[in-house]
Amino acid sequence: MSLYRSSIWFLKGLSEYTRSSFESAAKRFVEKDLDVSVAGRSFMITGASSGIGKAVATAIAKRGGTIHMVCRNKDKAEEARAEIVKETGNKEIYIHILDFTETRKVWEFAEAFKKKFRSLNVLINNAGSMLTQREVNTEGLEKNFACNTLAPYILTKSLVPLLEKSGDPRVIMVSSGIMLVKKLRIGDLQSQRGRFDGTMVYAQHKRQLVVMTEQLAKAHANIHFSVMHPGWVDTPAAEAMPDFYQSMKNKLRTPEQGADTVVWLAVSEASAAKPSGRFFQDRKMIPTHLPLAWTHSSLEQKERFMTLLEELAKASQPH
Numbered sequence: 243m244s245l246y247r248s249s250i251w252f253l254k255g256l257s258e259y260t261r262s263s264f265e266s267a268a269k270r271f272v273e274k275d276l277d278v279s280v281a282g283r284s285f286m287i288t289g290a291s292s293g294i295g296k297a298v299a300t301a302i303a304k305r306g307g308t309i310h311m312v313c314r315n316k317d318k319a320e321e322a323r324a325e326i327v328k329e330t331g332n333k334e335i336y337i338h339i340l341d342f343t344e345t346r347k348v349w350e351f352a353e354a355f356k357k358k359f360r361s362l363n364v365l366i367n368n369a370g371s372m373l374t375q376r377e378v379n380t381e382g383l384e385k386n387f388a389c390n391t392l393a394p395y396i397l398t399k400s401l402v403p404l405l406e407k408s409g410d411p412r413v414i415m416v417s418s419g420i421m422l423v424k425k426l427r428i429g430d431l432q433s434q435r436g437r438f439d440g441t442m443v444y445a446q447h448k449r450q451l452v453v454m455t456e457q458l459a460k461a462h463a464n465i466h467f468s469v470m471h472p473g474w475v476d477t478p479a480a481e482a483m484p485d486f487y488q489s490m491k492n493k494l495r496t497p498e499q500g501a502d503t504v505v506w507l508a509v510s511e512a513s514a515a516k517p518s519g520r521f522f523q524d525r526k527m528i529p530t531h532l533p534l535a536w537t538h539s540s541l542e543q544k545e546r547f548m549t550l551l552e553e554l555a556k557a558s559q560p561h
């Protein structure tokens with residue numbers, strides 16, 4: 243299928259991602275799935291200071307979980323923590339400051355966390371970046387790639403031993419439906435070729451997250467992996483796309499609606515019973531390609547992608 247036809251399919255799909263589509267999907271949700279206590283379980287949530295991440299942290303804190311908020315802005319994180327504590331009465335909420343574009347620091351953070359904490363049950367890779375200009379970090383990596391793809395990879399790989407020794411371990415990646423218009427591309431991971439289009443670079447990273455999740459699930463059978471699309475949600479990230487925001491603002495989901503499937507994947511028994519490595523929307527497993535799409539990749543390409551990620555991760559690992 244051509245890029246043009248895929249995009250048309252995708253645009254038709256826009257209606258599936260709105261608030262009203264969430265409300266109709268919610269009619270089939272099983273209410274008791276989220277009627278659980280997760281007291282004694284710990285959850286790391288990246289980008290938890292606003293939007294979907296903050297709504298996820300609040301929903302899990304309400305259910306008694308210990309929360310590790312990993313955020314880059316200390317003031318925003320402290321403000322969000324205070325609001326979550328006030329709303330939920332749960333004080334087991336810890337802030338960790340980290341900028342995911344600083345690749346070496348992601349390693350240092352994860353390795354230190356592993357030494358300090360005895361368990362981590364759930365890792366939620368939620369933080370996402372859409373810089374519109376190409377910028378590189380000190381390792382020479384394009385910053386959106388460092389934040390959207392390499393940071394979740396490093397965090398997950400480094401924390402695997404801790405997750406594996408914790409009960410019912412899960413990893414959840416927050417992707418986006420926009421990845422449906424992208425095929426995995428491994429020849430230009432640093433987006434050096436052609437015109438730099440921040441939205442399409444972001445879409446490529448969200449495809450990479452889907453492939454990464456599928457491959458990590460195969461490599462780590464003791465951990466339950468999933469990746470999801472939250473729908474179109476009214477958050478600062480959506481506002482950062484002015485045309486999109488203007489045309490969609492009355493139809494966007496609330497952060498709580500966007501967070502619903504993440505929370506379901508993180509706490510419910512029903513989600514853990516699903517196969518590992520799959521893509522979800524509105525508590526349902528869905529295909530990772532549009533009908534007749536040209537976006538499929540061979541297993542060889544996917545494995546090559548994972549090898550490249552491992553090489554890039556190793557190159558920035560402190561000794």
Ligand SMILES: NC(=O)c1ccc[n+]([C@@H]2O[C@H](COP(=O)([O-])OP(=O)(O)OC[C@H]3O[C@@H](n4cnc5c(N)ncnc54)[C@H](OP(=O)(O)O)[C@@H]3O)[C@@H](O)[C@H]2O)c1
Pocket residue numbers: 288289290291292293294295313314315318340341342343368369370371389416417418419471472473474475476477478479480
């Ligand atoms: N909103 C939507 O319609 C939509 C649709 C599909 C997918 N998503 C995905 O949902 C996830 C959450 O986004 P959101 O919509 O809730 O927007 P948001 O409120 O802007 O949340 C994004 C979070 O990522 C953090 N972040 C960005 N760059 C970072 C960096 N370099 N280091 C550390 N943290 C960084 C942000 O921190 P700061 O607060 O410091 O900026 C913020 O906490 C993202 O992965 C996004 O791609 C959103």
